[in-house]
Amino acid sequence: MAQTATAYRDEAPIAALLEGQPLFRGMSPELRATFAQAAQLQSLNKGSVLFLQDDEAEWFYLIISGWVKLFTETMDGDEAVIDMVSNGHLIGDSAILEDSIHSFGAAAVEPVKALRLPSSLLKQAITDDHKTALAMLGALSRHRKRQSREIESLTLQNASQRIGCFLLRLCDPNGQMPLELTLPYDKSLIAARLGMKSETFSRALNKLRKETTLSIKGSMVTVSDLDELSVYVCSACSNEFPCKDLHG
Amino acid sequence: MAQTATAYRDEAPIAALLEGQPLFRGMSPELRATFAQAAQLQSLNKGSVLFLQDDEAEWFYLIISGWVKLFTETMDGDEAVIDMVSNGHLIGDSAILEDSIHSFGAAAVEPVKALRLPSSLLKQAITDDHKTALAMLGALSRHRKRQSREIESLTLQNASQRIGCFLLRLCDPNGQMPLELTLPYDKSLIAARLGMKSETFSRALNKLRKETTLSIKGSMVTVSDLDELSVYVCSACSNEFPCKDLHG
DNA sequence: CGCGCCGTTGAGTTGTCTCAAATCACGTGG
DNA sequence: CCACGTGATTTGAGACAACTCAACGGCGCG
Numbered sequence: 001m002a003q004t005a006t007a008y009r010d011e012a013p014i015a016a017l018l019e020g021q022p023l024f025r026g027m028s029p030e031l032r033a034t035f036a037q038a039a040q041l042q043s044l045n046k047g048s049v050l051f052l053q054d055d056e057a058e059w060f061y062l063i064i065s066g067w068v069k070l071f072t073e074t075m076d077g078d079e080a081v082i083d084m085v086s087n088g089h090l091i092g093d094s095a096i097l098e099d100s101i102h103s104f105g106a107a108a109v110e111p112v113k114a115l116r117l118p119s120s121l122l123k124q125a126i127t128d129d130h131k132t133a134l135a136m137l138g139a140l141s142r143h144r145k146r147q148s149r150e151i152e153s154l155t156l157q158n159a160s161q162r163i164g165c166f167l168l169r170l171c172d173p174n175g176q177m178p179l180e181l182t183l184p185y186d187k188s189l190i191a192a193r194l195g196m197k198s199e200t201f202s203r204a205l206n207k208l209r210k211e212t213t214l215s216i217k218g219s220m221v222t223v224s225d226l227d228e229l230s231v232y233v234c235s236a237c238s239n240e241f242p243c244k245d246l247h248g
Numbered sequence: 249m250a251q252t253a254t255a256y257r258d259e260a261p262i263a264a265l266l267e268g269q270p271l272f273r274g275m276s277p278e279l280r281a282t283f284a285q286a287a288q289l290q291s292l293n294k295g296s297v298l299f300l301q302d303d304e305a306e307w308f309y310l311i312i313s314g315w316v317k318l319f320t321e322t323m324d325g326d327e328a329v330i331d332m333v334s335n336g337h338l339i340g341d342s343a344i345l346e347d348s349i350h351s352f353g354a355a356a357v358e359p360v361k362a363l364r365l366p367s368s369l370l371k372q373a374i375t376d377d378h379k380t381a382l383a384m385l386g387a388l389s390r391h392r393k394r395q396s397r398e399i400e401s402l403t404l405q406n407a408s409q410r411i412g413c414f415l416l417r418l419c420d421p422n423g424q425m426p427l428e429l430t431l432p433y434d435k436s437l438i439a440a441r442l443g444m445k446s447e448t449f450s451r452a453l454n455k456l457r458k459e460t461t462l463s464i465k466g467s468m469v470t471v472s473d474l475d476e477l478s479v480y481v482c483s484a485c486s487n488e489f490p491c492k493d494l495h496g
Numbered sequence: 497c498g499c500g501c502c503g504t505t506g507a508g509t510t511g512t513c514t515c516a517a518a519t520c521a522c523g524t525g526g
Numbered sequence: 527c528c529a530c531g532t533g534a535t536t537t538g539a540g541a542c543a544a545c546t547c548a549a550c551g552g553c554g555c556g
Contacts, residue, residue, distance in 0.1 A: 053486060072400050072486040080403040080486075082396055097389035103396060126385070133381045137374070140388045141345035147395040148330055148351060152320050154402045155328040155443040158511070188534065195403040200512055202536050218521085238301060238320040238328075407544070435503065448544055450504055466503095 014039050017115060021062060023090060023139060026131040035125075040116045050091070050106040050114065057095035057102050059116045063087060066112030067185050069192075070104050081192040083150075084109075084185065094140060096123045109189060149239070154195055157236045159204035162194045164212070164233035167221060173242040179226065183219040208232075262287050265363060269310060271338060271387060274379040283373075288364045298339070298354040298362065305343035305350050307364045311335060314360030315433050318352050329440040332357075332433065342388060344371045357437055397487070402443055405484045407452035410442045412460070412481035415469060421490040427474065431467040456480075 015036040018024040024032050041064070044050070050061055053072055061068075063086055070083045070091065082104055085091055095102050096119045125132045153162055170181045183190065191201035209216055212232050213225040223229055230241035237243075263284040266272040272280050289312075292298070298309055301320055309316075311334055318331040318339065330352055333339060343350050344367045373380045401410055418429045431438065439449035457464055460480050461473040471477055478489035485491075 072396075074404055074486055075483045075488075078404050078484065080400045082399055094389050094392055097385055098393060103393050126382070130378045130381060133378060133385060134374070137345055137381060137385055137388065140385065140392060141342050144342055144388060144392055144395065145346060145351050147392065147399065148320075151330055151395065151398055151402065152328045154399065156322055156326050186534070197513060198535070199514085199537085203512090206536090235323045236326065238322055240323075445545060446503070447505085447546085451544090454504090 014041065014115065017062065017064060021088065021090070023093075023132070023135045026135050027125070027129065031125060031129060031132070035117055035121060038118050038121055042114050042116050044108040044112040044114065046108060046110050048108050048112075050108070051102050052105040053102055055102045055105075057092055057100045057119050060090060060092040060096070060119050060122060061106070062115040062117065063089050063091065064113040064115060066114075067109050067189075068112055068114070069107050069109050069189065071107070072104050079192070080195070081189070084189065084193050086184070090139065092119070093122060093136075094143075095119065096126070097140075109185060149243075152238060157233070159194070159196050159200050160208040160211070161233050161236050162196070163190075163201065163205055164208055164229055165237065166190060166194060167214075167223065168226075168230060168233055168241060169243070171223060171226060173226075177224065177226070179223040181221040181223065183221065187219075262289065262363065265310065265312060269336065269338070271341075271380070271383045274383050275373070275377065279373060279377060279380070283365055283369060286366050286369055290362050290364050292356040292360040292362060294356060294358050296356050296360075298356070299350050300353040301350055303350045303353075305340055305348045305367050308338060308340040308344070308367050308370060309354070310363040310365065311337050311339065312361040312363060314362075315357050315437075316360055316362070317355050317357050317437065319355070320352050327440070328443070329437070332437065332441050334432070338387065340367070341370060341384070342391075343367070344374070345388075357433060397491075400486060405481070407442075407444050407448050408456040408459070409481050409484050410444070411438075411449065411453055412456055412477055413485065414438060414442060415462075415471065416474075416478060416481055416489060417491070419471060419474060421474075425472065425474070427471040429469040429471065431469065435467075 015032065018032055018036055018039070024035060027035075044066075050068065051057070051059070065087055067084055067086045068089075068091065069081055070085065071079050071081050073079050091106050092102055100119065122132075126136055127133075153165060157165060167181065170184070171179055187201055187205075188198040191198040194201070196204070205216065208214060212229045213223075214229065215222045215224075226241070234240050234243075263280065266280055266284055266287070272283060275283075292314075298316065299305070299307070313335055315332055315334045316337075316339065317329055318333065319327050319329050321327050339354050340350055348367065370380075374384055375381075401413060405413060415429065418432070419427055435449060435453075436446040439446040442449070444452070453464065456462060460477045461471075462477065463470045463472075474489070482488050482491075
């Protein structure tokens, strides 16, 4: 609440960050300024928690850089990684539409910069401002579709295919043919993100390498035949390769 | 478009149906009347298709009675059941926020009554009417949460636990202790809904019966110890038993 | 009565997990 | 610059869960 000292230093870059976000872009400059004033730029270390499941949803976050893991934990200590998000994604925002309780936790898996914004402000903005409500609808609906694919993927694809699918989403469909990819975060995290153990990930990636033209050096992956890979992956999926709306 | 003949016979009951729905309840009577006029009550046989994936989303539907299966199909013919919905649920509505293409198919698995409504009208209503947009936000957000649980369930629970979880959601937490449940639809459909084969379902249900106090006669299930069942199920889940917001 | 559908059961296969150990990658301190 | 420690990744062996294919029993319906 009391950031008067830092306020006028921070506001200009913060406003710029907000403008790059669909949710804020349609807002009136005044409304956006309200958010910019209330925003706090946070630098988070690897491992630090943005919020936990069942926390009061006092804040929501706009990720500026770095990867954040969204997860739930079971009573007996198992963890499911629901999603990994980065640059440009909002998290914790949908809680305001429910009971203002976070339905999952969020933690930085590497150094992260994020804007922290008060949920109350967003709640108000959605209630008062039609454009903001529409932007929010768009965001949620994209999210919904993404999650449907997730369910399909877990149900219908085996480990190798899920990995292949993950790689395909990193590919530029119009890129030059030997495509060079860099895995965006640790293999063990990709494994968790895809709902498998890291041992299984390792073996399944090897299987994928053998069965499609693919080479792997640490976190560098080279795809030499995109078609072959997409046939291998997408035969067990309802979407063909350049599957839109899906990332990371 | 030309239902003048049936219109005045149908409108009264249709208006009543709409009023029972959160999406329409907050609307002005005039706007609701517009929907009621454009609505068509459909009676669908078992197996009939409401729409298919990749269809143009010309209509959305309010289910009045009977169960509808939401699904996607892969290239090589496998099917994933994304959800089963009935009485009071909207389907196909979220397509209007995307590219007006259905991202899943919908088919009746038994005789179904449904109201068919033009998507264009909803799109218009959301754009013009703030209350409607907010109602839509609420619906989508409930949906989002539900899907997150789905992902968690597929990742963390084994077959027996998923079945137990399904049964728990049919239980009234305040009910008298020998709880009598009736499975809402065929076992093979429950299996598909839970992401397993029907053989696996059969065996896993037997395992569940052995390991918790549970008896099964055809589609009748009797739960005599709710706590025991919920411990068995919820130890592998992030929610404890009376898990709100989840049904079906 | 006989057909067809649903559900169950059996036998064998495949996929993923567990546990344990070896190896690799990288940053720190000497 | 190198040795070391820590965490990430890979590999191996064996257990277990879920799947496939096949056959059978029950039930409703013509």
